[in-house]
Amino acid sequence: MITLNINNHSYEVDASPDMPLLWAIRDMAGLTGTKFGCGIAQCGACTVHIDGKPVRSCSFPVAAAAGKKITTIEGLHERIGEAVQKAWIELQVPQCGYCQSGQIMSATALLKTKSNPSDADIDTAMQGNLCRCGTYQRIRSAIHHAAELIK
Amino acid sequence: MNQHITNINRRNFLRLTGITGAGLVVGLSSKANGIETVENLTSALESYEFSPFVLIEKSGQITIFNPKPEMGQGTFQSIPALIAEELEVSLDKVTIKQTGGEKKFGPGQSAGGSASVRTSYMNLRKVGASAREMLIKAASQQWNVPVEECFAENASIIHQPTGKKLSYGELAEAASKIEAPKSPKLKDPKDFKILGKSSPRPDVPLKVNGKAQFGIDASVPGMVYASIERCPVFGSKLTSYDAAAAMKVKGVIAVETCERIHGVYRSEGVAVIAENYWAAVQGRKVLIVKWDNQGNEKFNSKTYEQGLRDAAKEEGAIDHQQGDFDKAFAEAPVKLEAFYETPVVSHSPVEPMNCLASWHDGDKLEIWTSTQVPGNIVTEFSKTYGVTPENLKVNTLFNGGGFGRRLYPDYVHEAVQLTKKLGKPVKTIWTREDDTKQGPFRPMTYSAMKGALDAKGKAIAFQHKVIAPTLDMKKDYDKTKTNGTMTEGISEQKYEIEHMKNLYVHHYLHVPLAAWRAVTSTTLAFSHECFIDEMAVAAKKDPLAFRLEMLTKESDTKNVLNKLKEVSQWNKPLPAGWGRGVAQYEFFAGLGGYVIEVSKKGTGIKIEKVYAVIDLGTVVNPDTTKGQVEGAAVMALTAAIKNGITFDKGQTVQSNYHNNPLVRINEMPKVEVHILTNGGPKIKGVGEPGLPPFAPALCNAIFAATGKRIRRLPFDINKIA
Numbered sequence A: 001m002i003t004l005n006i007n008n009h010s011y012e013v014d015a016s017p018d019m020p021l022l023w024a025i026r027d028m029a030g031l032t033g034t035k036f037g038c039g040i041a042q043c044g045a046c047t048v049h050i051d052g053k054p055v056r057s058c059s060f061p062v063a064a065a066a067g068k069k070i071t072t073i074e075g076l077h078e079r080i081g082e083a084v085q086k087a088w089i090e091l092q093v094p095q096c097g098y099c100q101s102g103q104i105m106s107a108t109a110l111l112k113t114k115s116n117p118s119d120a121d122i123d124t125a126m127q128g129n130l131c132r133c134g135t136y137q138r139i140r141s142a143i144h145h146a147a148e149l150i151k
Numbered sequence B: 001m002n003q004h005i006t007n008i009n010r011r012n013f014l015r016l017t018g019i020t021g022a023g024l025v026v027g028l029s030s031k032a033n034g035i036e037t038v039e040n041l042t043s044a045l046e047s048y049e050f051s052p053f054v055l056i057e058k059s060g061q062i063t064i065f066n067p068k069p070e071m072g073q074g075t076f077q078s079i080p081a082l083i084a085e086e087l088e089v090s091l092d093k094v095t096i097k098q099t100g101g102e103k104k105f106g107p108g109q110s111a112g113g114s115a116s117v118r119t120s121y122m123n124l125r126k127v128g129a130s131a132r133e134m135l136i137k138a139a140s141q142q143w144n145v146p147v148e149e150c151f152a153e154n155a156s157i158i159h160q161p162t163g164k165k166l167s168y169g170e171l172a173e174a175a176s177k178i179e180a181p182k183s184p185k186l187k188d189p190k191d192f193k194i195l196g197k198s199s200p201r202p203d204v205p206l207k208v209n210g211k212a213q214f215g216i217d218a219s220v221p222g223m224v225y226a227s228i229e230r231c232p233v234f235g236s237k238l239t240s241y242d243a244a245a246a247m248k249v250k251g252v253i254a255v256e257t258c259e260r261i262h263g264v265y266r267s268e269g270v271a272v273i274a275e276n277y278w279a280a281v282q283g284r285k286v287l288i289v290k291w292d293n294q295g296n297e298k299f300n301s302k303t304y305e306q307g308l309r310d311a312a313k314e315e316g317a318i319d320h321q322q323g324d325f326d327k328a329f330a331e332a333p334v335k336l337e338a339f340y341e342t343p344v345v346s347h348s349p350v351e352p353m354n355c356l357a358s359w360h361d362g363d364k365l366e367i368w369t370s371t372q373v374p375g376n377i378v379t380e381f382s383k384t385y386g387v388t389p390e391n392l393k394v395n396t397l398f399n400g401g402g403f404g405r406r407l408y409p410d411y412v413h414e415a416v417q418l419t420k421k422l423g424k425p426v427k428t429i430w431t432r433e434d435d436t437k438q439g440p441f442r443p444m445t446y447s448a449m450k451g452a453l454d455a456k457g458k459a460i461a462f463q464h465k466v467i468a469p470t471l472d473m474k475k476d477y478d479k480t481k482t483n484g485t486m487t488e489g490i491s492e493q494k495y496e497i498e499h500m501k502n503l504y505v506h507h508y509l510h511v512p513l514a515a516w517r518a519v520t521s522t523t524l525a526f527s528h529e530c531f532i533d534e535m536a537v538a539a540k541k542d543p544l545a546f547r548l549e550m551l552t553k554e555s556d557t558k559n560v561l562n563k564l565k566e567v568s569q570w571n572k573p574l575p576a577g578w579g580r581g582v583a584q585y586e587f588f589a590g591l592g593g594y595v596i597e598v599s600k601k602g603t604g605i606k607i608e609k610v611y612a613v614i615d616l617g618t619v620v621n622p623d624t625t626k627g628q629v630e631g632a633a634v635m636a637l638t639a640a641i642k643n644g645i646t647f648d649k650g651q652t653v654q655s656n657y658h659n660n661p662l663v664r665i666n667e668m669p670k671v672e673v674h675i676l677t678n679g680g681p682k683i684k685g686v687g688e689p690g691l692p693p694f695a696p697a698l699c700n701a702i703f704a705a706t707g708k709r710i711r712r713l714p715f716d717i718n719k720i721a
């Protein structure tokens, strides 16, 4: 049994230590807002925060997450994350929406370190998050908008 | 009148939708003559083919049934909005339920071909208007006042002179006893509150807080997970497998075969089934499977592509002919010929294929999945698996991307066969590697182009010969016949050229193929519109002016080009080292065009600005439309500059996003979208028309900036010179 702290709740999961954290979050903790897209840290759909930092949970062994503070899209109840979600709604960013949990987790992590990111900062921080629907232009605008909202 | 049937139907309907208490139900009914009329619950449930689309309960709860799956194109808003507008309710007061292919909801439970709004626009507005008129009548009867004194607003009926008010919930039961008007009066578009406005989509909040349910998120108690090994070499047969090692992996409970059914393409796979998905994947890694490749291991892209080039020498079947092309071409003073090539590409939605299926109680089947075609699943699967349509329930969840991939339920077949074999609910999830390697793919098309000008540089003859496989993968193709899907749009362009002969040459390809967003127009527009540009260059004319000269008659195409000219300030000089290109394409889904500006950057080029115009006739949601075109531009850019899919040793070379890359945020150009809405009865599609003209506009711009003509996709945008 591995004990995980996800969104300030404690979960006991019966997982092999090398199982990616993603599957423990989705299939064992039942939090399906975090998505599977590639399994090899190429798409960002599975992005969660571990101790506040963005991590690709598909490529992070569950055992290594024990004792750490894991935040998923369902637990993003803090000022910056909520501002990002608000900006995402105001600019109607999502299309299919599948990549957007990951986009929002990455954008929130960016705004936590840089409250007023430049386009180049956005390129660097968001390059790991694919969107097949092509919502990039709106993602960029929404990050700038969220930066305004948290001022 | 048969009271018994009415009651049974009423019970079925109430159970089907889980409602309690009577209320007003309005929907469509297909009569023998094929004309759909609006009826209410009491009369319509006697009619077998009644599709209830809106339900107003006594509690005031309003439910709209949406037959068009949501995959990012906005049907979760645009379709219910058609009813809500006429009904005078705002969408945030409505519960939207996706239909699941139930017979009750009639044909047309699918999303594809950019057709959702086009095919629903009048009918669903009639449903809303009819319900509104019935509620007004019910209120006027209750107050004993003329209907003309009453109006609907915000889910209530108001008596104008007195200000008296009754809510829809309060009126629902009385309204249900009123006969539905056969031709309700639709609202004047100038009074629209939702349609034509950039209204927020009700699925968006769910897609920012993790609550949106996609197929991959479905779960039922007792379900198990499957990961399926399929033949790496297309067209192989399963010889044998050894499950011993897989069965030893902790959590693995079974190994079973299942067949992937994709049109004529059939392949048997071996599924490892486990208590959790990770265990299934681990088990699959140690599974030993032997395949008989049937000689297909020799197949590769290089040889096949050469085959296409060789096949171009064949005359081909006539797709369209006017004037005397051969004679005009032979005698013309200026002649051009060019050969264009495009790649195979994948759909690669970020949500991989997946399906949860549960075979239970001997003869019942329930499916939870992301699909564009719940209606087809019910029709097709009830036949294939011997389940009555009434016993087959499909839960249509949000699609994490469709792009045409989810028109094909091959992944649903696998899950259904597995649940039937295991007697347990089974959830299959394709790995990204499965998704990338197994297809189905958009095929390439090759194009042999011929054009001729007269002495004044006027286009007088044109030929587009398409060399390609067919999407249905049939080997015994009748070569004397053209194929409308593979020649899509080439004979529909509005350019007035006197002599034309378009042709199709079939060249068989055995790998799984499929429609891709904007289908064959995505490759044919490239050759077609780049070659028009080549003709303009040969005529020493401005490419946009050259096109407009061929459009003397009024047409939507002409409007699109004129709008592009205006918004892009086409005639304004560009900085040195810049170039701009234009392209348009009209096809079954609609019409769009681009002007793209590029600049030279080192050995490559940078896209400076993208101007898009989409022609719609009528727009339901401008903001959604803009988003669709922005996204289409990105998808088209990926198909133009990323490597796409290639084959070697009978298999797909690419496996995941690292070697089948998509455009990322740092490569996203600035896209400015303009919508032409000149009204009119013809409503055009939104989801697809933004794709086809992108690559040709880009390549025409590159030619203008660098003098380099690109005739093969994909190309490396960083190495043009």
Ligand code: FES
Pocket: A035, A036, A037, A038, A039, A040, A041, A042, A043, A044, A045, A046, A047, A056, A057, A058, A059
């Ligand atoms: S699923 Fe983790 S990065 Fe793609």
Ligand code: FES
Pocket: A094, A095, A096, A097, A098, A099, A100, A130, A131, A132, A133, A134, A135, B072, B350, B400, B401
């Ligand atoms: S919104 Fe569909 S993948 Fe990003």
